[in-house]
Amino acid sequence: MASVATLTNSELDELARKVDEALAAVRTLSPEAQRPALDLKNAIEAFHKLGLTKIIQRLKEDPRGKELLFELVDDPAVYALFAMHGLVREDLSVRAARVLDTVRPYMQSHGGDVELVSVSAETIVVKLSGSCNGCSMSAVTLRNTVEEAIHEHLPQIRNVQVAPNEPDHAHADADSAKAGFVPLGSIAGTPKLDHGWTLGPPAADVQEAVPFRWDADSTSILIVRFHGRLQAFRNECAHLGMPLDGGSIDPESGVLVCPWHGFRFDCASGECLTVPEAQLEALPLRVEQGRVIVRTAA
Ligand code: FES
Structure with missing residues (x-):
């Protein structure tokens, strides 16, 4: 061996x-x-x-x-x-989104893109767009790239499924069709997008190491930016569920401190540094046309 x-x-x-x-x-x-x-x-x-x-x-x-x-x-x-040993919480959607992030630059350099639709214990559903569509050799290669990354980093997931594209949305706007997303220009207010995704604030409104609260319908969301990277969490402390937006973020370490009783969290991962078993609930986030979009429902 x-x-x-x-x-x-x-x-x-x-x-x-x-x-x-x-x-x-x-x-x-x-x-x-x-x-x-x-x-x-x-x-x-x-x-x-x-x-x-x-x-x-x-x-x-x-x-x-x-x-x-x-x-x-x-x-x-x-x-x-x-x-x-219970030292990490199994948050498959966050891990799956991170795996897709690793292949996205390659996909985009070949005119394609990939989006996470859902993930469960053994199955991940993704949406492919751009040149990933169809049955050309390059489309097959791009799909294989996604599958290989999932199998390598999330070996517990046995099935990689590709969700069908929605023609009504895919062709409503030239740029959006290319990216495979619902065109933002056709959205008024803060409507729900597909699959529980919700349109949020301009990404530029979220400042480095400053907690940003955004209330989407009945869900209060905390958006943080650390080292330029955006993350979204349910705005509920893992201690007693109090809102975290009045807390502070150390710009050096990225430690978010709850304003109520001082629990400390890693704002990149949501891991609790005070009680290892606790964790903030991370919500999948993407930025499209300068707007933050967060999945608030499965
Ligand atoms: S509610 Fe956050 S530390 Fe108690």
Whole structure:
């Protein structure tokens, strides 16, 4: 077998399967016989969780460490380890959107684009536009690019489905048809877009490291910009659900501090730095024609 550092996803799956089989075999034993094995398992897991928690906390204190941590979490093996110990919350839509972000420049350089429609435990639905449409060789290649990225970074997702394009929208406006989005010029007020997406404020209104509150119908949303990158969260603190828009963001570390009881959050990921198990609810966000668009419903 390859060294641990170079294990493939299928080899990792094999290791996980062996662990599951060993555990299942232990559970067939009498309670007395099970106890030493389960005690050993629990002790090793607690030991690992303690060490991992300290490593994560230390990395989060340093901007370079935090960047490295986010890179590490993109590795399926690291993510699985953190998830096993409850150190990351499984937010598939945010992870899926990030994976699509990695292929978007390539897609756009070939005249195409990709949009996340929905993601569930095993299935992701995307919408492809531009030169991704049709059955030409380049369209097939672009679709394969999306599938390969999903399979590499989110191996738990088994099905990649492509949602049909909507001709009425796709041809209503030349630019928008090219991008595959609903034309903003045809939208008045703050209507719902397709698939729970809602038109928000101009992206330029959201200043660096200044919490921005935007109320979309019955949903209060917090939009933050850190190092130029926009993120949206439900405007509810993970502690007692109070609004976060009166809080502050440290421009150096990107730490958002709740104004009510001082819980601290990483404003890039929503992770709570005060209580590791807590997390802000991230909402998928995209910017189109200078406007922020957030998905507020599934
Ligand atoms: S409500 Fe945010 S810290 Fe208590």
